[in-house]
Amino acid sequence: MLTGELRNGGQMPKGYWVVFADVTDPEGYKEYVAANGPALAKYGARFLARGGQVEPKEGQPKSRVVVVEFPTYRAALDCYHSPEYGAAMKLRAGRSLWDMAITEGYEGPQPF
Numbered sequence: 001m002l003t004g005e006l007r008n009g010g011q012m013p014k015g016y017w018v019v020f021a022d023v024t025d026p027e028g029y030k031e032y033v034a035a036n037g038p039a040l041a042k043y044g045a046r047f048l049a050r051g052g053q054v055e056p057k058e059g060q061p062k063s064r065v066v067v068v069e070f071p072t073y074r075a076a077l078d079c080y081h082s083p084e085y086g087a088a089m090k091l092r093a094g095r096s097l098w099d100m101a102i103t104e105g106y107e108g109p110q111p112f
Contacts, residue, residue: 014105015076016048019066025095032092039084044071062099073104 023029049067070076079085080102092098 011107012072012074013107015070015073016103016105017045017066017068017070017076017080018101018103019064019068020062020099021064021066021096022062023064023096028095029092032088032095035088035091036085039079039082039088040068042084043075043079043082045069045075045079062097069105073102076102 045068047066048069049065051064051066054061054063054065068076070079
């Protein structure tokens with residue numbers, strides 16, 4: 001399937017940023033948080049999880065989990081590659097350690 005292709009019913013699947021992060025400079029990180037807002041708003045993002053309680057279960061997860069929902073997978077990719085977000089990303093450098101994936105949502109049948 002091509003990125004952004006319509007699914008049954010004519011809707012594109014939502015997109016998600018899934019981030020596992022350790023913030024190493026909380027004061028400096030605030031600059032990144034303030035700067036990423038315009039890019040996230042431009043692409044219709046909304047936070048589903050953002051730094052709440054985390055209970056690690058497997059592997060070596062980081063201390064912070066962030067899940068950001070976008071109206072489409074294409075919007076999630078476009079936001080990440082946008083000049084607006086690129087400028088914000090520079091403010092994150094050296095202030096946090098991230099593992100991140102951008103994934104397409106699933107709207108199909110459930111296995112139960």
